[in-house]
Amino acid sequence: MDHDADRPRGVLSPADRAFLRGETEMTHDQSRRNAEARIRKRIVNAIEDFTLLVHTLKPKDREGVFDTVDDPAFVDGVLSMLSFTYLGLKESGMDFERVLVPAVRRAEEVHAADTLGSTADVAVDFDVRAEYGTSVADTADRIRSDTPVTPEELFAVAMADDPVVSEAETILVRLPHGTDADDGVLDRLASYLDAGLTHRPPNRVELTL
Known part of the structure; x- marks a missing residue:
């Protein structure tokens, strides 16, 4: 849910948000396709940037990002980010567990080394049971x-x-x-x-x- 559509640019620019909300009139199909392709590319680049962030961003800066964890808009964004990833992988035929388990294991190992000065033996259990109802x-x-x-x-x-x-x-x-x-x-x-x-x-x- 777009709590502040005019906030500064993130993955999406304010113009991208207006387009996705249907507030931008496209006079040509090619213009619409160009906008969609541009947004897809920005999302891919943003995802790939997390490889750099997880390896190089200082802990104090990471903590600064999550200082806003009490902000409902931020929490909703985290939830939507995970939902977007889960759905995208599911539609592509890849199990979410394939990325979730090594990601959690790696994070716990880093947390143990950096924060606790120890090693960690990590077990991750992930189970989804979906029952589909009314169409x-x-x-x-x-x-x-x-x-x-x-x-x-x-x-x-x-x-x-x-x-x-x-x-x-x-x-x-x-x-x-x-x-x-x-x-x-x-x-x-x-x-x-x-x-x-x-x-x-x-x-x-x-x-x-």
């Missing part, structure tokens, strides 16, 4: 009929750019287990969709778009 099309139909959906179902529809999100004036969401807690998913979705949130006890939320 995006079925969820979109339920939104059109004003039937409540779960935060996860709405997230899937939003990420799929289904037109129902832009067509609907309100979307009803059913919170899990009859509680008012959703781990912040709805707040992030509301920010992403630029929507208002109204709680409808005992376990409903209405998003106004």
Whole structure:
């Protein structure tokens, strides 16, 4: 979720962010393809830069980066970075475990040597069990009929750019287990969709778009 679209350039420039949000009018398909290719190349270069960062950036500078760990926008960015990596590797046919396990092992060994002055015997367990539920099309139909959906179902529809999100004036969401807690998913979705949130006890939320 783009908490501050006009912040200084990172991997993306402010113009790149505007393009990805659909705020830039492209008069030619070639212009759009050029923008997409430019963004892909910047992402690849940014990823490759981490080889230099992990080997040469001073610990105090690394710690300075993560001084912002209490900032929700920063934490959301870290979460999104890992999700982007997981999804990209999955779509490319590479298991996330293939990069996660050696990365964690190497980091723990460096931490032990630099911080504790010792060695480390590192074991990493990583297990994913995914059960796929309602299709995006079925969820979109339920939104059109004003039937409540779960935060996860709405997230899937939003990420799929289904037109129902832009067509609907309100979307009803059913919170899990009859509680008012959703781990912040709805707040992030509301920010992403630029929507208002109204709680409808005992376990409903209405998003106004």
